[in-house]
Structure formats: C-alpha cells, structure tokens
Amino acid sequence: MKIVVCIKQVPDSTAKMTVEGSKVSWGDAPLIMNPWDEYAVEAALQQKEALGGTVTAISIGDDSTKEALKRALAMGADDAILISDPALGYLDTQATAAVLAAAIKKIGAVDAAFFGRQAIDADAGLVPVQTARLLGWPALTLASVIKIEGTNVRVERGIEEGRQIVTSKLPVVFSLTKDFGEPRYPSFMGIRKAARAEIPSWSLSGLGIPAPVSVIAWPEITNPPVKEVTCEFITGASPEEIAETLATRIMAEKVL
Amino acid sequence: MNTLVFIDHFKGNALPASWEAVGVGKTLGNVTALICGSGVEALAKTAFEFGVDEVILADDPALADYRAEAFAATVSKLAAERTPEVLLFPTTTRGRELAGMAAIDLKTGVMVDVTALEAAGDKITVTRPIYAGKLLTKETCSSKPQIITLRGRAFPKPPQQAGKSGTLTRVTAAAGDFPTKVEGYTTSESGVSLADANVIVSGGRGVSNNPTLTPPAGLDEKAAEIWRAQQGFALVKGLAEALGAAVGASRAAVDGGYISYAHQVGQTGKVVSPDVYIALGISGAIQHLAGMRTSKVIVAINKDPEAPIFKLARYGVVGDLFQIVPALTTAFKKKMGK
Numbered sequence: 001m002k003i004v005v006c007i008k009q010v011p012d013s014t015a016k017m018t019v020e021g022s023k024v025s026w027g028d029a030p031l032i033m034n035p036w037d038e039y040a041v042e043a044a045l046q047q048k049e050a051l052g053g054t055v056t057a058i059s060i061g062d063d064s065t066k067e068a069l070k071r072a073l074a075m076g077a078d079d080a081i082l083i084s085d086p087a088l089g090y091l092d093t094q095a096t097a098a099v100l101a102a103a104i105k106k107i108g109a110v111d112a113a114f115f116g117r118q119a120i121d122a123d124a125g126l127v128p129v130q131t132a133r134l135l136g137w138p139a140l141t142l143a144s145v146i147k148i149e150g151t152n153v154r155v156e157r158g159i160e161e162g163r164q165i166v167t168s169k170l171p172v173v174f175s176l177t178k179d180f181g182e183p184r185y186p187s188f189m190g191i192r193k194a195a196r197a198e199i200p201s202w203s204l205s206g207l208g209i210p211a212p213v214s215v216i217a218w219p220e221i222t223n224p225p226v227k228e229v230t231c232e233f234i235t236g237a238s239p240e241e242i243a244e245t246l247a248t249r250i251m252a253e254k255v256l
Numbered sequence: 257m258n259t260l261v262f263i264d265h266f267k268g269n270a271l272p273a274s275w276e277a278v279g280v281g282k283t284l285g286n287v288t289a290l291i292c293g294s295g296v297e298a299l300a301k302t303a304f305e306f307g308v309d310e311v312i313l314a315d316d317p318a319l320a321d322y323r324a325e326a327f328a329a330t331v332s333k334l335a336a337e338r339t340p341e342v343l344l345f346p347t348t349t350r351g352r353e354l355a356g357m358a359a360i361d362l363k364t365g366v367m368v369d370v371t372a373l374e375a376a377g378d379k380i381t382v383t384r385p386i387y388a389g390k391l392l393t394k395e396t397c398s399s400k401p402q403i404i405t406l407r408g409r410a411f412p413k414p415p416q417q418a419g420k421s422g423t424l425t426r427v428t429a430a431a432g433d434f435p436t437k438v439e440g441y442t443t444s445e446s447g448v449s450l451a452d453a454n455v456i457v458s459g460g461r462g463v464s465n466n467p468t469l470t471p472p473a474g475l476d477e478k479a480a481e482i483w484r485a486q487q488g489f490a491l492v493k494g495l496a497e498a499l500g501a502a503v504g505a506s507r508a509a510v511d512g513g514y515i516s517y518a519h520q521v522g523q524t525g526k527v528v529s530p531d532v533y534i535a536l537g538i539s540g541a542i543q544h545l546a547g548m549r550t551s552k553v554i555v556a557i558n559k560d561p562e563a564p565i566f567k568l569a570r571y572g573v574v575g576d577l578f579q580i581v582p583a584l585t586t587a588f589k590k591k592m593g594k
Contacts, residue, residue, distance in 0.1 A: 013524065013543045014541075015387075015390075017390040019391065093365070093368075094359055094366075120387065120523055120524065121386065123368075123369065124366070124369075125352055126355070126356035126366055126368060129353045129356040129357050130357070133356070133357045133360040138434070141324070141349070159266070160349060161441065162441055162443040164438060164440075165441065166437065166438050168437070169435040178510075178520070215364060215397055215398045216366070216367060216398075217395065219381075219394050219396060221392070221393045221394075222391065224385070229567070229568060229570055231566045231569045231572040233573070234572070235573075239575070239580045239582075239583040240586075240587075242573055242580055243583035243587045246580075247588050250555060250571065253532070253552075255552055255553055256454075256455065256499065256592075
C-alpha cells in the first residue's frame with residue numbers, strides 16, 4: 001500500500017481569533033496539525049500496519065508548516081513533503097485540491113489518500129472530495145471504519161441518518177471523522193526521528209503545474225457581533241421552585 | 257437569476273434545509289429543483305408546494321442509493337445543460353460533497369455553509385462562519401455558476417401551499433461506471449437530529465459526578481465513572497424527551513466515553529443554532545461556545561457560578577443539576593400538558 005496523508009496546519013482550537021484591520025490573528029496560540037487530520041494519520045498508519053507499505057504526509061504552506069509534518073512523522077509516517085511556493089498564498093478549496101492532486105500524481109502509484117473531514121480554520125470540508133474528483137478516484141468521506149482487502153475497500157461512513165456501508169475499489173480518497181478512534185500519541189523514538197528529519201520542499205514548477213487560480217475571494221473578515229446578554233440567575237427555596245420559575249421563563253420566550 | 261436547487265433526501269424524506277434552500281432561491285428569481293433518487297416522485301409534489309417553478313426529476317434505479325460519484329455526475333450534467341447563475345445545496349453531508357464535486361466538474365467554486373446572502377445584479381455576496389463561528393467572512397465567487405451550500409436553520413422555510421403545481425421534467429441518471437456500491441445502512445440511535453433541532457439539551461462533564469450515587473459493586477474506576485455519567489445522561493435525555501429536543505454533549509463528555517461522538521457540539525463536533533439550548537454541567541470551553549453561541553435562548557445549569565457558559569446564557573441556575581433537572585422535566589411536562 002502506498003498511502004498519502006494530506007494535512008493542514010491551523011491555529012489551536014483554543015485560540016481566541018481576532019481581526020485587526022484585514023488581518024486575522026490567533027494571538028499567541030500555537031499552530032498545530034488540524035485535529036481532524038490526526039484521525040487521517042491514524043487511519044493511514046493502521047492500514048500500513050495491516051497491509052504493509054508506506055505513509056507519506058504532505059502539506060501546503062511555508063517553512064513553519066514543517067512542524068505539522070513533523071508531528072505526522074513522529075506519529076509514524078515514513079516521510080513527508082512540503083509543497084511550498086511564493087505563488088501559493090491564499091488558496092480556495094479548488095486551488096488547494098489542484099495542488100494536492102498534482103502532488104499525489106507526482107508521488108505516483110498511490111493507492112489511497114487520507115484526509116481529515118475538514119480543517120478547523122476554514123471549515124469547508126471540500127478539499128477531500130475535490131481532490132478525489134480531480135484524480136478521478138471515488139471519495140469515501142466521513143469514514144469511521146475502513147477495511148481494505150486486495151483492491152477492495154469497505155467503509156462505514158457517517159450520514160445524518162446513521163451509517164452508510166459502501167464498497168469500492170482502490171485507488172480512493174478517504175476523509176476521516178472522530179468516530180474512527182483516538183489517534184496515537186507520537187512515541188519518544190518517533191519524536192527523535194522527526195526532529196532529525198529533512199523535509200523536502202516541492203515548488204509548483206517541480207509539480208509541473210501553473211499557479212492555481214482561486215475563484216472564491218474573502219473580501220471582508222470580521223468578528224461576529226457580540227451578543228449582549230445579561231444572565232438572569234434563577235434562585236428559589238427548593239429545586240422544585242427553581243424549576244418552576246425557570247420553566248415559566250423559558251415558556252414566556254415563546255420559542256418552545 | 258435562474259437558480260437550480262438540489263433537494264437532499266433520505267429514502268424519500270427531504271431534509272428540511274432543502275426547502276429552506278428553495279426559499280432562498282425564490283428570493284433570487286426562478287427556481288428549478290433537482291430531485292435524484294428512485295421512486296421519489298412524491299417529493300416533486302412537495303417541491304411545487306414550496307414554490308418551485310420546475311422540477312427536474314431524475315427518478316432512476318441507478319440513483320436508488322446515494323453514491324457521491326453517481327449523483328455528482330447527474331448534478332453536473334444538468335447544471336451544464338441548464339446553465340443556472342446559482343446552484344444551491346443544503347449543507348448536509350450529501351449536499352456538501354456534491355457541491356464540491358460539481359465545482360470541479362463545472363470549473364467554478366463553492367461558498368460553503370452560508371448563513372446570509374445578498375445579491376447585486378447577478379453577483380452574490382455571502383456571509384459564512386469560519387473557525388467554528390469565531391469569525392465571519394464575506395465571500396464571493398468570480399465564476400459561474402455560483403455554487404452555494406446553505407446552513408440548515410439559517411434561512412426560513414418558505415410557506416407550503418397545498419395543491420400548487422409546476423412543470424415536471426423527467427430525466428435519466430447520467431451514465432457512468434461507478435465503482436462505489438452501497439451495501440446497507442445502520443440507523444442511528446433514535447432521537448432528534450442535532451442539525452434540525454429547535455431545542456437541544458446538552459450534558460457535559462458535570463453530569464458524570466453525582467455524589468449521591470453508588471455504582472454497582474465490581475466496576476473499576478473508569479467503568480464506575482461511565483456508569484455515573486450514564487445515570488446523569490438519563491436525566492439529560494429525560495428532559496430532552498419532555499421537550500421533544502435533541503441530545504447534545506460537550507467534548508469532555510464524548511472523550512470521557514459517556515455518549516457517542518454523533519452528539520458532540522462544538523468546534524470538532526457539530527455547530528448548532530437551535531431556538532433553545534439547555535447546557536447541563538457544561539462549563540463552556542471556547543470550542544464548545546463556538547458551536548452553540550448563535551442559539552436564540554441559552555439556559556445553563558452549573559454548580560460553578562464563574563463558569564464561562566453563563567456569559568452567553570439568558571437564564572442561569574447555579575446549583576445541583578441532579579436535583580434541578582428532574583424537577584425541571586416535571587415542570588415542563590405539567591406545563592405542556594403531558
């Protein structure tokens with residue numbers, strides 16, 4: 001199995017996001033591997049452990065993005081590639097998918113590409129299916145159980161109504177949810193290996209593609225209006241009295 | 257503007273956000289609805305009642321089960337033929353991925369999980385939450401069609417007029433050999449879905465530590481903790497049932513193994529916006545608040561008066577949820593005549 005995991009570096013989920021002018025700031029919060037991508041790395045490593053092969057982590061970004069790739073190496077990925085180019089600034093999901101698809105083609109003979117269900121910064125959840133579309137591969141999204149035998153794939157995927165069980169044929173794109181199971185922590189040996197790793201950078205010319213055009217623009221980013229709420233604390237002599245008052249107040253809102 | 261709206265359904269039951277998308281389409285101009293499935297003609301009738309001008313019905317055994325590639329091929333083919341200015345999807349699991357695939361096929365872009373939009377001429381500017389709603393961004397698309405997925409409950413459902421009709425156009429599924437086959441389904445635990453819920457009752461870490469309960473003998477520490485939490489979540493579910501509400505949970509409760517991930521509200525769970533959100537034993541980590549802050553009326557019961565959740569709450573009770581919640585369930589049952 002030749003496996004690729006596509007990861008993104010994002011501000012930590014505890015970050016307080018602010019906008020200063022037109023610039024988004026996450027204060028002093030650390031940049032981390034997108035939490036959902038950890039499930040993708042875990043799923044990829046489990047397939048490798050079951051079937052043999054290699055796991056390559058790839059990401060688009062500047063040099064600082066190597067930290068997220070090192071996390072993947074520390075968890076157990078065999079190698080990592082950074083796709084970095086001055087022409088790659090803001091990318092919409094279509095442009096991101098075009099770059100990732102080109103990288104997966106360049107790596108060559110890839111059997112499966114794993115993604116997290118979405119990134120916690122832009123929250124789009126489109127890049128996995130769009131990359132699959134560009135590669136002409138089936139997209140098996142929101143996977144919670146993956147079984148691969150030969151070129152046959154069987155997946156349980158989360159939908160609004162429960163789970164859908166589907167079968168398909170490699171090569172495929174998977175996107176992973178938290179239902180897959182907890183991602184592993186990097187081992188001590190893994191961390192040492194990752195610290196020493198030289199991560200190669202690929203440019204657009206190396207991928208053999210022109211700078212992708214983003215058709216989606218973000219002309220204005222704002223902090224959402226602060227909802228001025230004053231909490232009315234309900235008190236009473238007994239739980240029953242408190243409950244009665246609270247239920248009356250909620251009913252009076254006329255939303256039930 | 258001509259708008260093509262994808263109607264998402266499961267076995268013929270439309271997801272409510274589909275009709276909300278029809279309502280948005282009607283504010284933009286002419287609406288054509290696309291219904292894909294097998295034996296789903298009844299949905300066309302409902303679509304007309306919600307004000308759709310034309311229904312394109314791809315009623316075909318090849319579309320009996322949802323498969324992304326088979327559905328995307330049909331959606332993209334029809335969008336290419338009809339050249340609408342706008343292609344709308346509800347932000348459901350199916351709607352989101354079909355929008356993404358159609359954007360690649362039609363060489364355009366997607367504005368995803370939109371909560372507001374305005375049109376100037378044939379150009380649409382949308383607003384959508386990013387970073388789980390910690391920020392809002394405006395978005396535009398420089399190519400056509402402008403593909404948009406609309407967040408459920410962000411737009412009103414249009415009025416339904418019984419007996420209203422329109423033009424029905426029948427088509428067959430786009431041909432293709434799609435390797436993905438559907439083997440079957442397992443349905444989720446019964447209950448109201450978080451995304452569609454008017455009312456959500458959520459439990460956090462606080463529901464797990466009722467000091468007055470003694471776990472059955474023979475459980476180890478972790479099993480005893482989960483046992484306690486399950487007793488606590490029984491109270492959460494009891495209140496939810498009385499209100500016809502969905503059950504939510506904080507990440508702490510899900511990670512603790514007290515309840516399944518499908519119930520998680522927050523940045524790495526579901527972002528929800530019900531009319532009433534009742535938080536029980538949830539202190540309000542920033543990731544949780546991001547997932548429920550746009551709820552209309554927030555109610556919090558917590559023993560810690562300093563819990564951040566009270567900053568968003570309209571009504572708060574500082575106290576013992578194990579005493580207050582059963583009393584609240586009884587009070588609501590009485591008031592609602594149950």
